[in-house]
Amino acid sequence: MSFNLISVEELENRSAENIIDVRDTADFNAIHIEGVRNIPLIGLPNFIEELNPNTIYSIICYSGNRSMQACEYLSARGYQCENVVGGMNAWLNK
Numbered sequence: 001m002s003f004n005l006i007s008v009e010e011l012e013n014r015s016a017e018n019i020i021d022v023r024d025t026a027d028f029n030a031i032h033i034e035g036v037r038n039i040p041l042i043g044l045p046n047f048i049e050e051l052n053p054n055t056i057y058s059i060i061c062y063s064g065n066r067s068m069q070a071c072e073y074l075s076a077r078g079y080q081c082e083n084v085v086g087g088m089n090a091w092l093n094k
Contacts, residue, residue, distance in 0.1 A: 003071040004082040008091045011058055011084050019058045022070045023088070027062065033091065041066045044073060053079050060084040060091070 011019070016035030021028050028038040039047045041061070051057065057080065059067040064087045071083045084090075 003075045003080075005085050006058060006082045007085055008094050011060070011091070014058045018055055019060060020070070021088075022059060022061045022066050031088070031092070033060070033088075036060070041070055044070055048074070048077065048079070051079060056080040056082060058082050058084055061087045063087045063089050 006014075016033065017037070019033065019036040021032055021036050021038045022041040022044065023038070024040045024042075025038060028040075032038065051074075057074070059070045059074070059081050061067040061070075064083060064085055067083050067087060071081045074081045
């Protein structure tokens with residue numbers, strides 16, 4: 001199980017289609033990065049088969065805690081991912 005940590009500045013260089021926001025739907029709908037996919041952490045097991053194991057996904061939440069859990073879950077199942085340090089909180093304050 002391994003994944004990288006990236007900053008919000010590094011996230012700017014990632015394709016929105018490969019970014020997954022794991023906050024709940026209400027938080028996502030309130031504010032999010034344009035083009036990013038919302039898969040709430042609790043529902044991740046239901047959507048995992050829609051993900052491509054050959055794609056590196058950048059995972060974001062509000063502070064970095066739920067995205068860390070998502071990265072642990074995904075990487076343990078052979079998916080490539082990276083956790084966005086500081087999450088949306090850091091994104092909004094950059």
